[in-house]
Structures are given as C-alpha cells and as structure tokens.
Amino acid sequence: MSRRRLYKAISRTAIIIIVVVIIIAAIAGGLAAYYSSSKPPATSTSLTSTSSSLSVTTSSTTSTLSSITTTTSTASSYVVDFINPWGAEDPVGLKWIGGNFSIYYPGYSVQFTSLPGASGVEERYVVINDIEAGKLQGIFWAHGGPEVLSYVELLPSPHDLYNMTPLLAQEGLFQKGVTEALMAISYNGTIFGSPTNVHRAEELYFNPQILKKYNLPIPTNLSLLIYDTQQLEAHGINPWAMSGAEGGYEQLHLWFAIFLSVAAQYYGAAGAAKLSNELMYGVLNLNNVTVQKIINETDNVFLQFVGQSSVIPSWQSQSIWSALALVIKGQTVFEAGGNWLAEYAAIWYNTTTYPATQPYLNWSNITLMAMPFPGTQGIYVIDMDSIAIPTVNNPQEQAAINFAKFWASYEGQKIWTYYKGVSIWANSTDYYSTPMQWYDYQSLLNTPAQNFTWAFADGTLFDDVFYFLIAQELNLQEQGSSYLPTFNAALFKAENMTFHEWQIAAKDGFGFVGQRGNPFGNYLPPWVNPSTYTYNSSYTPSFLLTPPHYLLPYLKKLGQQQYANKVNSVNYYAINGVNLLPFPLLIVLMIYLDQTRYKYVIKTFLNKINFFSNIFLSKFLTFNFTLYLGV
Template sequence: MITPGAGGTNAKYAILTLIEVGKPPAIFQSLVGANMLSYVESAPNGIHTFLNLTPILMKEGILNHVVMPAFEAAAYNGTILNVPVSVHSGFVLYMNLNLLRKYDLPIPYNLTTLEYDTMELVHHGITPWMVPGADGGYDQEQLWFAIFLSLGGPQLMNELIYGTIPLSNSTFQRIFNETNRIFLNFTSYNYPGWQSLTWTQGIALVSQGSAAFEVDVDSATNYLFDFQNITVYPAIEPYIEWNNVTVVAIPFSGTQNYFPLVMDAIAIPVSPQENQAIQFMNYWISYAGQQVWTRWKAVTYYINGTDWYNTPQQWYMYQHLLATKPNNFVIDPLSLFADVDGELYSGLLALQQQGASALPLWNSTFTSAMHQEESEWLAAAKLGLGYLGFPGHPFAGYYPPWVNS
C-alpha cells in the first residue's frame, strides 16, 4: 500500500519518524525538490535507504517524452530518488467571477489591477480576500511568495530554493519590503473568522461569493469539481463571457510567464517489496497511468498529452506547462526542506495574525530560514546531491554557488 506524505500533511512527519527509526514504508508519496532530501537526512543509512530511480527511467525511455524541468526538479546531480506522478502549479489565483462582474471590475492579470480590485471591493462593502489560517501557514505562504514571484521574477525564487538569496542586496530588500506591504494590505481585508478555516473551506466560500480571491495550489480546481460540483475555467475568452461560469483562475497576477512547480512523487526505499513497488510505479508514470490519474488530479508531464481532463482549467494549465520556457520554471516553497518550510509557515501565519508589528520577527525568521536551507544543501552536496537537475542541465539553468567552487 502506498503511504501519502506530500506537502502540508501530517503524514509527511509520520513518514519522517518511520524513516528515522529505520522502518520506512515500501513506497511512499512525497514532493520533489529539497523536500525529498529531508527524508534522506532522516534515514539512518542516508541515501542508501532509497533506490536510485534514474536507471529505471532511462531504461523505460520516459525522459525522452516529458517536460524536462519537471524531472530536473526531481533529480539531485542526476540521481532521482522520487519520481513525479503529476504536475501541480502553485500560486494560482482563484476568483469569483460574479463579484467582478457585479462591480464591473477587470480580471487582475497584473498586480496593480489586483490591488485596484481589492480596494474597489472594499469600497463596495465586499470581502475581497480569503486567506485561511487553519492550515498552519500554508495559505499565507502561497500568497506571500506569489507576490514575491510577481515582483522579483524567477531568479530570486531559484535562489530561494537553495537559500542563496543575497539578503543584503538593495534590490532584494526593496522587493522583500514591497511583498510585505502588499501581503499585509491584502490580509487586512480578509474574511472574518479566517483563523478557523482550512483552504478547502475557504475555496468553497469563494465559489459561493463570500469572498472574491484566494491563492492556492491548483489542487483547488479538482477539489471544487469533485466535492462542490463546480467546474473551474481559465479567466480568458470565451469563458469569462459565459453566464454559467462562476469560478475562474489564472496564474497569480504578473506571473503568467512562470510555472511554480508542486509535484507529487513516489519514493521507493530498499526493501524486500521493492520489485512490486517498481512495478506499481512503472504503471503510475506510464502514459496510460497518467491518463487515469491526472484526469482527476493536476496535469501530466508528457509532452504529447491530449485533453482527457475533467475541467477546462486543467487543460489550460497543461498548455501553460508546455509553453513555459525552461528558465522560467520555479519551485514552490512547499518543496523546501521540511523544517525550513515549517519555519516559513509559522512566520507568515504570525505576520498575518499580528500585522506590521510582526515585521521585525518575520525578517529574522526569513533570514534564519534561508541560512538553514543553504546549510542543508551544503550537507547534501557532500553526498553528491548538491543541486537540482542533471550534469550540464541544472533546474532552471541555475547552479548554486558551491557547485562551481
């Protein structure tokens, strides 16, 4: 049986505990990026606890038919320890189209328009934002880093995943401070009772028109379809003219050229059950397996996929995946080292709860998190796992400084 353990779930920490005591599951779900290295760090036998899945993928020829940045994000100097089974996008802006229509507001394709729409909705007595608080900081992280990407572009985000952001640089400081300003502005107009709501409750309330905007991983698309009987459409023509469309989505304002990867993946520890686990994995990542799985969840990474999806928004995101240039891919902070991500969660939740008075603490938390991320990558580098990607093909074209030192 596969054990879930991807981002934002208690199962992730349960799996870490099992690995620490030398009893990993036969196969388990995780996220790509530094997140998987958290499991390697916790294992008594380190990297030798897990199968290197690169030779299997090479033998199957899968790497010849996929969007390569998706697999670069899963490789550490060519070693793949967990294989992606779907591609989600982080930083998706969900909108109640009826509210925008009612007050004749434009679709906020850029950040300036999103700020304008926010204040116009406030002027009309409408709650503009849904940023739930019962997910421990997940929702705050999605919103803050969506703003950060919109203002700073992919280079800063790709430095973030290694903790190598130039913290004292004046350009970074300007972007960081402006991100804080906009985040505090948006969250000051948040839905009443947000502290006790989860993202699933929040996105349901947005669909009902109780708030206008929510930023989430695009798993919200499938949640609305499966549990609320609501189809999400991309916020483009002709859908925004259709009267039956209530919920639309776009990559967060100003990030339409980027793709923030959030990818569920499966890892296989060395065990007596590894051959059965490999057989299961091979079906899941096959073209046929992808048709079954991603119809209901996320999108596939195969470059020759067709529109087998349940929602128009999934097909739109698949086309967006194919159209994104390699250097414009980024990795959602959900895929940072688990302890670092947890630190950012708590820091941003405190910032929303306390407002501007918490900025000094948030600045300190962010700095501490970046130092910790870099430290853990330096430890991975000593194991030969010091960057995302393959030799000669790093993720998003970026090598961290220690690779060339």
C-alpha cells in the first residue's frame, strides 16, 4: 500500500491525535535525551574511587637516571591529590615529576592515586563519580581531546573546570610551543587540560626478527601488512597481539588505524585526516557511497587481523602491556597502538624501540620497531595527555595550579617525557630514551596542519561514546562477521551521540577544536560560521535525519537509549529518545530551556513524561497498525 493510501486509512481526528502524541513524544524525548545522554551509562556508578587504587605518597628519595634527578621534599605544607592512570605504567616518571615539583615549589607535594587500565578506562569512572558526588578535589588526568568536554558538561557550570589558557600563555607556550598540539587541546580558544605530553597514535609495533626469519617485507602499506599476516598464518604463527583486558580499547585503535589507511587510499593523507575529523564531530556522512566502501573494507580487514588464526589465543586475558611482551619475545609479531608502547617497553622490558627507517633497518639485533600504521604515512594522529583542575569546592586549587604550571614548563616536560611521549615545546632537544620518540617528535614539528587528527580511541570521543564503542569493538571481535550489521549501526549511533554532545558544547561556547582563525586540522565543523565563528544551531547532518535503511533492523539491538520498534507494518524510529523528524527544532528548544532557571525542574519532569509518552505511542500504534511514519 502506498504512503498516501495509508494516511487515508485513518480518520482526521486520529491523525490529529497521533500528530499531537508524536510532537509530545519527540519534544519530551529530545529534551530528556539532551539532559541524560551527556552522562555516561549507569554502569559507571558501580566503581568507587577506592577500587583497584594505588596510592603513592612522595617521600625523601633521590633517584638518578639519564641525568634526571628527583628529590622529594619531606616538609610539605600543601598537598595536591592527583588521580591518574599511570601508576602501573610509569611509576618512575611520577616520582620524578612529583619530586621535582617539590623542589621548584618548596612546601608543596603531590599524592598520587593511580588506577589501572590503559586510556584511563577505570580512572574516568572515578572522576565521573566524584564530579557527580561533588567531591572532586585536587587535579585529575584526562585526555586533552574532546573527551575533556565530558567533564565540562557534567559540572554545574562550564566554567567550573579551570581555564588553562592564561597559564600556558604566561609560560610562553603560545610563542614557543607546537602550534597544532596547542590547537588540539583548545576549544574555541579555551584549554581545560594543561598538557603533560604529546603521544602519536595509530602506529604499528612489530618484531623485525620474525619477519626476517620468514623473509617477509616490512609492511609499508596495508596490502603488505595483509600479505605478511597471511604468510605468518601459513607458517603456524598467530601474527597479531591483541588485548581484551581493557574492554575493546585496543580493538578500537586497530579498527581506526585501518580506517585511516583505507581512507588514505581514496583521498590521500589530508583527505583521510579530514574524514577522521568529520568522524570526531559526528558529521561523517554515513550515507555517502565511498564512505560506506571505506567502512566495509575497514571492517573486513579488521576481522581478518583479529580472526582466530591471526590473533594470539590468550588475547582475552591479555593487557596491552602483556601483549607487547609477546611481540618482543617473538611469540607474535604485530601490535597496533601508539608510542606509549615504546615507553612501557623501555621501562619494564628494558627494550628500545627503533623507527623502521635507516640505519636501523640494517641492524640485526633489534626486537622492537615501530612505524606509522601502514598506509597512514603523512598523517599525525595526535593523543595528548593533560591534567585538569575543578574549581568548585576545591581547597587544593592553588596547589593544583602550581603543579600544572610546573608540568607544562620546559623543565617539567623534559622530566616527564624522557620516557613518555614527547614534549609540546617546539625547541626540544633529543633527550628522549628511545629513537622512536625523536622520530615522532620530528614528525610532530613537520606535519602540515591539515594532516592532523585526533586518536579515535584516545581523546576523540566523549566518555559515554567511548565506553559504548569499545564494547561494540569487543563484540565484533568475539562474534565475527555476523555482528557486522550491528556494529555498523553502533557506529551510526555513536555519530549521533557525538553530534548531540557537540551541540551542548557549542551552546556553551566550546563548539570546535582550536582557536578562531586556527581550527585544529584546518577543519571547522559545519555548525560553525567560518567568517564569524558563531554557532549555527539549525544545522543537522542529513544522514541523521534519514538514517541508512539497511541499519534499521539492527538499531534495536543497541540498548535502551537507541531502538527501532516495529509493530506489524509500523516503524517507529528514535535515537536517544529523539524522534528525528523535528530534530532541528528540538535543538533550539533544548538550548533555550537549558538557559532558563527552571533547568533542573524541567529535566526531572521530562525524564518522567518521556517514559510515559514513548509507552503510550507504542501502544497507540499497535492498535493503528496501518500507520506509516516514514522510516
């Protein structure tokens, strides 16, 4: 039956009732989603701030390594608490930075609470819980990317996270720092996280000894990497190291690295970086035929690399660090990640990482090499660690400011980045512990602005999107090709969630990465006027208004916040409680109501009415099964 006939099958009164119900459901759903989806899933509240924690209080200790000396003061009057994920990764570096802080700022010291898990997979929960409980004090770790906006949105006011921009300007970083690195942590000119180091992500770490043993080439492009993988499998070797302990984090790194490599085949390095930045803002056009080809190729290569014959059998119990040990020992060959792997190999395995360039390619005793992920040469995938300071009920605020100031200084960066990443200062010398760090630092200085993008698994994603997507990546590896349609639907949901949260940030004045006249990656999201840098609240990506039809059967599998209900011939489609047809109108209404003093009353009321209206609409459509709502 045609759409016109379906509408004729219902009385005028019924249509009016339905329209009213849809509008109420859409407005209520949209507003409730606006207030609720900016917070992480409810599961995040299950972890308390004492779970798996390691507290390290500095004491009078002197340690010397490569001319970097740490002496920790014993007569401290001011203590700053620092929540971080680095205790198991770089305890030496923490002692160095804490001890030298006490030297440069007599009377001050740091107490470290370090939680396990790469990319702060546990630390983030603790920070979120402490913010919601109103007890976050001192200073805390966060990626400097859009992830930090998750905490800005959780706080009562967007100005309740300390603005680091004046502090960094006072230190001289805007004159002597790496411009693109500073733009990567700026939000319309505001910096919430003071940089501690710059990482390069989406690199391939490998053991060249195994490749030489089987006369296999260094994989400088994706085709060669696929070839090496197949040949190693034919020799009975599981070529890929992978971890399951971080819940899909390393899987997301690998998927995104492949995505960039495939995208570069179609668009070149700058075009692939642009595509990645669209992904970062939630505006990647998933209806575009070429984009769909890139995603499909990415999915297929990913499954090939994590298939049963390719990946180490024990991957589910491995961390990214223990998986790295297997690469160094020659029990497997490849691991995707960033130069944090070089850091860990140097500290814990006494292994130096060398770039896959001359003269090192001719050396015969190297067990760990690294390179930009094959096919992504020319793209700098940045991942910056930072420290952020809450300004609400924080008696340690001034001590935390002093700590951030010291860490951002040239000397502070030199102490910390001896092992970890590289310095944000543009005049750094080669004091690094590994040749790979110096290689990455040179690339940081020489990569064109339009070839920069953020690491998808490390800082690009708001926290709720991050936890959602790593779980989907884990599902994809475990379930294989049968899960591909659901995974691609999850990618659509992630883009919708991301776009939605960026609108909240834009309303608060933080709607793009970078500064006016110097956007990160030389890319501005489409809701920003390129002439005035003002926010265009009426913009909505077309693919969100008309989602790909092939995804609809799988959207219902993606949890309570996104669903597709089908009642006989009725399709009612919503994302995060939002009926997408009047979405631009809802954004305007959301922003207006958010600025009123009735914000919290409205939030509570809409959460209740949204539940009622969605149930009522579903029941109503059950009795009017011939209605078609346009999906």
